[in-house]
Amino acid sequence: MIRSLCALCLLAVLAGCGGGNKVSPKNLDNACSIVDQRPKYLRAMRKAERKWGVPVPVQMAIIHQESKFDGDARTPLQWQLGVIPMGRQSSAYGYSQALDATWDQYKTETRNRRAKRNDIRDATDFMGWYMTKTRDRNGIPLSDARRQYLAYHEGWTGYSRQSYNSKGWLVNVAARVGDRAVVYDRQLRACGKI
DSSP, X not given: OHHHHHHHXXXXXXXXXXXXXXXXXXXXXXXXXHHHHOHHHHHHHHHHHHHHOOOHHHHHHHHHHHHTTOTTOBOOEEEETTTEEEEEXXXXXXXXXXXXXXXXXXXXXXXXXXXXXXXXXXXXXXXXXXXXXHHHHHOOOTTOHHXXXXXXXXXXXXXXXXXXXXXXXXXXXXXXXXXXXXXHHHHHHHTTOO
């Protein structure tokens, strides 16, 4: 009886680990491979592009940097004395790594109260909403993945204050995001996806 109960518990735990398509696709350096493995990603990004104007390669490059296309991505735990978990570094969660407060603002402004950060459709819609506001507030073109990423990371006010200038590592990451958007664009054009 105890063995059966243990086996049942183990099965329940393993079934909960499946993650569906929230687990990262393979070959994240190839945009065509990503959208071939996860066609719903491309559908969601195209919908966000039509609605908000943010190009698919820009969305893909930022999602790659933020979550590596893992819908359940979270920031690392912080530890006290190396053994006591003290919570996460921030409330960032999901494909877009949206923070709680910003996600709540998005849901209120778009009236999308049921939006979930681990749903690719909601995550790409959030990114479109956020980057459109960035364009309007900070004057950054929707096609400028590097600067959009800086504002995405630092927030609209932080970007205005140029807080990223004191973070050389972030400037380097943003440059890689910009380069990745160019590569993804080239790849998606070559395989006929855009």
